[in-house]
Amino acid sequence: MELKVDALVLRTADYGENDKMLTLFSLQQGKISAAAKGVRKAGAKLRFAAQPFCFAEYVLVKRGERCTVISAANTDGFYALREDIGKFYAAACVCGVCDALLYDGIVNEALFLYAVNALRAMCDGDAAEALIAFCIRACELSGYRLSLRGCAGCGAELDGRAFFDVADGSFSCAECAKGAGVSETTVQVLKKCAGEPYRAEYILPDGKKRALKLLHAYLCTKTETEVRAFSEYIALL
Numbered sequence: 001m002e003l004k005v006d007a008l009v010l011r012t013a014d015y016g017e018n019d020k021m022l023t024l025f026s027l028q029q030g031k032i033s034a035a036a037k038g039v040r041k042a043g044a045k046l047r048f049a050a051q052p053f054c055f056a057e058y059v060l061v062k063r064g065e066r067c068t069v070i071s072a073a074n075t076d077g078f079y080a081l082r083e084d085i086g087k088f089y090a091a092a093c094v095c096g097v098c099d100a101l102l103y104d105g106i107v108n109e110a111l112f113l114y115a116v117n118a119l120r121a122m123c124d125g126d127a128a129e130a131l132i133a134f135c136i137r138a139c140e141l142s143g144y145r146l147s148l149r150g151c152a153g154c155g156a157e158l159d160g161r162a163f164f165d166v167a168d169g170s171f172s173c174a175e176c177a178k179g180a181g182v183s184e185t186t187v188q189v190l191k192k193c194a195g196e197p198y199r200a201e202y203i204l205p206d207g208k209k210r211a212l213k214l215l216h217a218y219l220c221t222k223t224e225t226e227v228r229a230f231s232e233y234i235a236l237l
């Protein structure tokens with residue numbers, strides 16, 4: 001059986017002499033593993049289709065449970081992400097989060113579009129902000145919404161130092177204080193990237209790094225998966 005899917009490469013693993021096993025996130029079929037034969041040979045026609053973050057239309061042949069790539073037409077290679085180590089790891093975080101949140105064969109069109117849009121935004125914009133915005137949306141889509149609008153206890157606006165409960169994704173004010181302390185800059189960066197009203201004057205240079213640490217810890221708790229690219233990316237910021 002032949003399958004045609006629009007897909008993003010989440011992960012690749014070498015196998016055999018010249019082959020790769022791809023983990024694809026497809027718009028139409030969710031997560032699929034597919035073999036890409038001969039793609040490690042110099043000059044292989046499908047070499048581009050077995051690179052991280054490649055977004056292409058793949059034609060797969062399915063025999064039993066095994067899929068093999070037979071052709072691919074490039075939609076967007078996101079080349080800018082491979083020329084900058086920071087952008088590369090930010091993009092790897094997007095793919096890692098998708099991988100952690102997706103179960104095989106479950107279609108998730110919204111997450112797919114968020115991922116592709118995040119990679120596009122990273123190519124010519126602020127990669128850290130694009131990643132933070134993507135993580136917030138991906139959490140919400142997966143039922144792990146972060147409550148950034150106000151204190152989960154009393155409803156007060158989150159002003160000054162706040163608290164974050166990693167178990168349920170809720171923020172609270174200094175009086176209600178549920179969970180671990182979170183700096184003002186972290187809260188303001190998260191609000192900014194979530195598209196909520198925020199106070200630019202409270203954002204410090206390390207705000208994005210702190211926001212990413214919080215999101216990484218939250219995602220680890222919720223998915224019980226460590227997305228390793230986060231540590232690499234955070235170390236570069």
Ligand SMILES: [Zn+2]
Pocket residue numbers: 151152153154155156172173174175176177
């Ligand atoms: Zn409160």
